[in-house]
Amino acid sequence: MGRQPCCDKLGVKKGPWTAEEDKKLINFIITNGQCCWRAVPKLAGLRRCGKSCRLRWTNYLRPDLKRGLLNDAEEQLVIDLHARLGNRWSKIAARLPGRTDNEIKNHWNTHIKKKLLKMGIDPVTHQTLQKDDPNSQAPKDKDHRHQLLQADELPAGSSDHHVVVVPAPAVSTCSSSSSSSSSSSSQTDDHQNMNSSDESCCLGINSESSYENDPLISFLFRDTNDLLNFNDDTWEFPFSDQDLDSFCNKSWEENCPWLLDCQDFGVHDFGFDTQCFNDM
DNA sequence: AATGGTGTCAACCGCCGCGAC
DNA sequence: TGTCGCGGCGGTTGACACCAT
Known part of the structure; x- marks a missing residue:
């Protein structure tokens, strides 16, 4: 689903992301974390603008995303x-x-x-x-x-x-x-x-x-x-300091068990194990 | 089977706020 | 104070899927 791939004058690709591009982006962020988005496409070997990378990550590739319709x-x-x-x-x-x-x-x-x-x-x-x-x-x-x-x-x-x-x-x-x-x-x-x-x-x-x-x-x-x-x-984050400490000391699986539902895409699909995200 | 209408949603665009200088 | 670069936000687009006729 989405638009046909195309490139602008600067050779920046637009349109739907391919599995290969997703893999590059995930690999880069797992290795380096989220840093300057403008630098990400260059460092990750992607012909995309930083904005597009950020959007793809936050809206689709992030391991903590739920999938499916809102209940x-x-x-x-x-x-x-x-x-x-x-x-x-x-x-x-x-x-x-x-x-x-x-x-x-x-x-x-x-x-x-x-x-x-x-x-x-x-x-x-x-x-x-x-x-x-x-x-x-x-x-x-x-x-x-x-x-x-x-x-x-x-x-x-x-x-x-x-x-x-x-x-x-x-x-x-x-x-x-x-x-x-x-x-x-x-x-x-x-x-x-x-x-x-x-x-x-x-x-x-x-x-x-x-x-x-x-x-x-x-x-x-x-x-x-x-x-x-x-x-x-x-408004402030609803966790107390104690809650926050507890949260930070647990793995993402413990804190966010629903993420396990996402493992069939976005994590294991790309050859990574959940430890990668604990390391992050 | 073909066609047209409608729904869905990933992705893009342009603007804004903020921090650095 | 003004300018610039960046990240983030909300609105919109448009290709594809699905359904009705």
Whole structure:
């Protein structure tokens, strides 16, 4: 998928990356780490601009990337964060481990926008759409999974009637896996019917206690008031110093077990073992 | 089977902020 | 203070996949 390869006047290649180029880039970064991106193509033997190398690495080759569609819990988090931050995809991506801003942006534009419209929510303002709005198909079910709450602190340009979609708190059971079907109608229904146990299931969480020990996950799911009080300008990394020390002393497999799912591409595919990334 | 419409997403483009000088 | 280089960000593009007719 992508564009046809081409070169500009300076002989810099554009278009889709080949496996050979990927291998060169990965090999270089594993050996040298991420340094001056401008120097990377020259040193790695690539006819690409540094920007292209950086993008390829951060959006596709990084070993800590999750693959596949966003699950319902991640999607809900994106909606919540978007209500707070607007189109600041990098800020949103920073709160979703293993996801890139580009991925989230694409997912928003192709899936979530439509889903919100079907739910009767304006994807730009997060306001409920007017009832006489032909685009509005808001559900009337009072058991609707999401609570539409009045926000007291909202992005610039928001109106007095701005609402934020907030996920229900996670509970302790996990009954069935939820689908991330791309079918918009069934997807909406699933979304509305999915209970909070499904949500925790989506992140591989079996119970509240099971993620209490994971500082990042527990941060993501702790009191939703945190989301309402979220202030991007003063936000700090949610780990305590102790957590951070613990994190740094573990391998990436221990800290990020979902990365093991990525091993069939991006690491072992290129002849590297996971030790390479521990060394990094 | 052929055609046209729509969806998906990797990749590019242009702008901006920041630090160095 | 102004300029430059760099990295990062968000918006957009366009090739391919998929589906409906």
